[in-house]
Amino acid sequence: MSSAPLTEKTFIARQDDLLKRIAGLGVDCVLAFGFGSALGGGTVSHGALRYLSGWDGHESLSLLAVSGRERLLLVGSPFLQPLAERSYRQTSIAAVPTRDWGAFLKARFGASASxxxxGFGEMPQSIHAGLESALPEAKLLEIDSHVDRMRLRKTREELALHEAGAAICDLLFASLAEEFRSKRRVWEIQLALETRAKLAGADYCKTWLTVAPCADYPRYWPSENANVPSPGDQALFGVALTVSGYWAHGLRMGSVGPARDDHKRLCDLVNDMLDAGAACLETGRPVSSAELEIDRLFQASTQGLAGRDIARFRNGHALGTSYEDPLGTEGFPQHFGPPAFRQAMPSDLRVDPAMVFELHxxxxVRGIxxxxxxDMIVTTAAEPRRLLAFPRGIVEL
Structure with a gap:
């Protein structure tokens, strides 16, 4: 299961589009900083750099420089230079230590360039300080918002990559029962599923799998997943992966043996909330209406659990070259953890066709x-369309 990656021609067109959008700002050159994909969903800058260039520095740092006269990619690791040179025909490649980026840009664009x-919000302080030291007369103007707006609506080629990722998610859901029969530890099951995803065409895959009689929170790591599944356990499974840099994401639940009635009721509730949120993602409606409707149903349906300790996480977010694509995610607060994480950014964004969201x-519930x-949802001019095909009920494992 794979889909053709986007071509350099596509990325050059995006770079040219960005230059046109900022033509009145007096900018001589665009600098896009990014971590590589090794951080997965833990980086925002990688998504912007990947969108503009297609480049994945993996565990290394990179800087794209685009002006009206040249396109240049600085790679912070010499080991990535051969890959970068094979990947581009119209983009110059330079392997430059990050400490020397400022001096390199000064020689290339002048001491007083604008x-x-x-992506500079994620740039390590040592690199930023080096740029300021080498370029004290240069002007730095943040233009992330211009790229964020470009990323909102997906092209047909981008949607094909999301769909390819959704198909791999469905493959992993369908593989759960087989993996559970192996009688291996939970982290070993995760490893097998993540490997299966990469063999099927994913370039990155991270899972969480919580297996316990009363599932308590998303468990990602071997140190918290050393148990072997036992009869009576719940199995809550989340997968996040990329195909050619575009994220796919899905969650499903199962039980080792017959599911308990209270678990079935919780499953019905989250399915109802998901349906209610998805129905709000119609063209012209505020994206935040999905969050409001999900929260309204949550408040109305959990009154019988008064006094229980209930945890939940973000009800949804946008997908693209970032796990939480900007702008489309702002209307969904993070409910998990301390209150400091729960503030949503004000958002007046409205639904347009060809946006991609994950609703979850x-x-x-403590003691239950x-x-x-x-589910992955793509918006259309008619009605929202789901990209995941695997059934949403409790799967007996």
Missing amino acids: FGTV PNLF GGAVVG
């Missing part, structure tokens, strides 16, 4: 267990 910056209104269901 740079439009993307999930619950963990959890329920997780998550």
Whole structure:
């Protein structure tokens, strides 16, 4: 299961589009900084750099420089230079230590150039200080918002990559029962599923798998997943992966043996919340209406659990070259953890066709267990369309 990656021609067109959008700002050159994909969903800058260039520095740092006269990619690791040179025909490649980026840019663009910056919010302080030291007269103008707006609506080629990722998610859901029969530890099951995803065409895959009689929270790591599944356990499974840099994401739940009635009721509730949120993603409606409707149903449906400790996480977010694509994610607060994480950014964004979202209104109820269901939703001029095909009920494992 794979889909053709985007071509350099596509990325050059995006770079040219960005230069046109900022033509009135007096910018001589765009600088886009990014971590590589090794951080997975833990980086925002990688998504912007990947969108503009297609480049993945993996565990290394990179800087794209685009002006009206040249396109240049600085790679912070010499080991990535051969790959970069094979990947591009119209983009110059330079392997430059990050400490020397400022001096390199000064020699290339002049001491008093005006740079439009993307992804600098994640740039390590040591690199930023080096740029300021080498270019004290240069102007740095943040232009992330211009790239964010470009990323909102997906092209047909981008949607094909999301769909290819969704198919791999469905493959992993369908493989759960087989992997559970292996009687291996939970982290070993995760490893097998992540390997299966990469063999099927994913370039990155990270899972969480919580297996316990009362599932308590998303468990990612071997140190918290050393148990072997046992009869009576819940199994809550989340997968996030990329195909050619575009994210796919889904969640499903199962049980080792017959599911308990209270777990079935929780499953029905999260499915109802997901349906309610998806129905709000119609063209012209505020994206935040999906969050409001999910929360309204949550408040109305959990009154019988008064006094219980209920945890849930973000009800949804946008997908693209970032796990939480900007702008489309702002209307969905993070409910998991301390209150400091729960503030949503004000958003007046409205739904347009060809946006991609993940909705996953999930619950963990102390003393009962959890329920997780998550679907990828693509908006259309007619009605929202789901990209995941695997059934959303409790799967007996």
